[in-house]
Amino acid sequence: MSRDDHRTSAFSDFPTDELIRISDFESMRISVGVQNTTTRTEVPADEKTELLEVRNRGVVLALPARSCSQGHNLMVRFSGTSSSKEKFEFVSTAKVEKAQALEDGQDRVTLVFLQYDEAGWQKFCARFSDRQNEIEAFLKAARGL
Numbered sequence: 001m002s003r004d005d006h007r008t009s010a011f012s013d014f015p016t017d018e019l020i021r022i023s024d025f026e027s028m029r030i031s032v033g034v035q036n037t038t039t040r041t042e043v044p045a046d047e048k049t050e051l052l053e054v055r056n057r058g059v060v061l062a063l064p065a066r067s068c069s070q071g072h073n074l075m076v077r078f079s080g081t082s083s084s085k086e087k088f089e090f091v092s093t094a095k096v097e098k099a100q101a102l103e104d105g106q107d108r109v110t111l112v113f114l115q116y117d118e119a120g121w122q123k124f125c126a127r128f129s130d131r132q133n134e135i136e137a138f139l140k141a142a143r144g145l
Helices: 116-145
Strands: 030-036 041-043 049-053 058-064 073-080 086-102 106-116
Touching: 030 049, 030 058, 058 086, 073 106, 086 116, 106 116
Parallel strands: none
Antiparallel strands: 030 041, 030 073, 049 058, 058 106, 073 086, 086 106
16 A cells, blocks of 8 residues: 555644544643623733633633732633534633732632533533543553553
8 A cells, every 4th residue: 555545644744544643632722711800801812821720610720910819700711622623611700719920921820610500610621531531542552551
């Protein structure tokens, strides 16, 4: 079989029917938009925002410095596309439990959700555990287990 008989990826010279595919390493794309309802300011989703941790009833975000302070109320919107190309969105009001300055001009902000759809939050969290299971299955297959 010639090399031309295989489909090739735009990112690689290797055939896509090999054991390792580039799509195996794509992760979820998540956009985080934050509106500070205490100060009536907004941090657009395209700013320096990053989801650092997912917790039981909240999250830890990296936000631009001085976007919020402890005790502030925020409206947080997570949207994105999963590795399976499925679009998702989750919205919640939250209270800033802790804001800590980082060296890179960002703040590490711990949020506790106040008003949110519990089923929507569980579905959002399930995306992360599903992705982790996919990664574990891939690693087992790569090791030949």
